[in-house]
Amino acid sequence: MKTPRPDISALAAAAGVPGAKAAAAAPEAPARLLVKVCGMRDEAALAGVAALGPDFLGFIFAPKSPRFVGEVLAPELVRALPPTIWKVGVFVNETTANILAAAQRFGLAAVQLHGQESPAQCEELNEAGLLVLKAFSVGEAVDFDALLPYVPFCDYFLFDTKGAAPGGNGAVFNWNLLQSYNLPVPYFLAGGLGLEHAAELAALRLPGLAGVDLNSGFETAPGMKDANRLAQMLTQLRSGAPTL
Numbered sequence: 369m370k371t372p373r374p375d376i377s378a379l380a381a382a383a384g385v386p387g388a389k390a391a392a393a394a395p396e397a398p399a400r401l402l403v404k405v406c407g408m409r410d411e412a413a414l415a416g417v418a419a420l421g422p423d424f425l426g427f428i429f430a431p432k433s434p435r436f437v438g439e440v441l442a443p444e445l446v447r448a449l450p451p452t453i454w455k456v457g458v459f460v461n462e463t464t465a466n467i468l469a470a471a472q473r474f475g476l477a478a479v480q481l482h483g484q485e486s487p488a489q490c491e492e493l494n495e496a497g498l499l500v501l502k503a504f505s506v507g508e509a510v511d512f513d514a515l516l517p518y519v520p521f522c523d524y525f526l527f528d529t530k531g532a533a534p535g536g537n538g539a540v541f542n543w544n545l546l547q548s549y550n551l552p553v554p555y556f557l558a559g560g561l562g563l564e565h566a567a568e569l570a571a572l573r574l575p576g577l578a579g580v581d582l583n584s585g586f587e588t589a590p591g592m593k594d595a596n597r598l599a600q601m602l603t604q605l606r607s608g609a610p611t612l
């Protein structure tokens with residue numbers, strides 16, 4: 369069954385992003401960075417973090433992750449989150465059938481594919497009505513040409529630090545590697561972001577940068593988000609970002 373897909377245009381306009389698959393290579397910064405808080409698994413923190421008004425909330429469906437949402441969080445709680453927040457399921461090399469089943473059960477509107485998923489799988493999920501974020505691990509260099517086959521089927525890319533685990537490594541990569549980004553898909557910056565990066569991120573000018581992904585840098589333990597630190601981060605990101 370097809371998962372209803374919210375209209376991305378309002379979100380893109382609010383963030384000053386000219387819409388998915390459009391003009392991401394413009395060098396100017398978005399009006400404000402989109403914020404995705406990832407790795408939610410703690411029922412007690414969920415309402416508090418949602419009340420901060422992140423643009424996206426991520427739930428990890430990779431069984432090996434310490435943030436695996438599995439049976440920990442009741443699907444009703446996720447489905448009941450405000451419709452203004454995009455609910456993102458994070459998957460690593462999962463089958464399309466399993467992803468669609470989880471999307472249906474938890475009311476996910478978006479998927480973050482954090483493994484070696486193919487462009488064809490991105491297309492399948494995109495055609496199923498889901499917003500598609502494709503993650504890529506960044507080491508010493510990025511081969512943007514290798515991302516070209518994904519362009520037609522992804523709403524966002526996400527650049528994360530290469531590490532021992534597929535994601536959630538808590539390490540920062542060299543953001544300057546993205547200075548030469550020239551593809552028409554906006555992206556999220558991820559990997560070890562913490563409160564100490566707030567000022568730098570708010571002032572960051574990178575072509576195609578649409579948002580930031582906050583995960584292990586805002587936890588008291590894996591999956592246990594610190595709403596106070598997140599509140600400080602959102603305030604700094606949103607007040608520090610320039611207006612167009």
Ligand SMILES: O=C(O)c1ccccc1N[C@@H]1O[C@H](COP(=O)(O)O)[C@@H](O)[C@H]1O
Pocket residue numbers: 406407426428430433434435458459460482526528529534535536537538539558559560561581582583584585
């Ligand atoms: O957080 C995890 O455990 C995880 C597991 C498997 C795939 C992705 C995962 N998280 C994603 O990793 C990046 C960076 O996280 P961090 O800031 O370095 O902790 C982020 O996009 C998370 O969504």
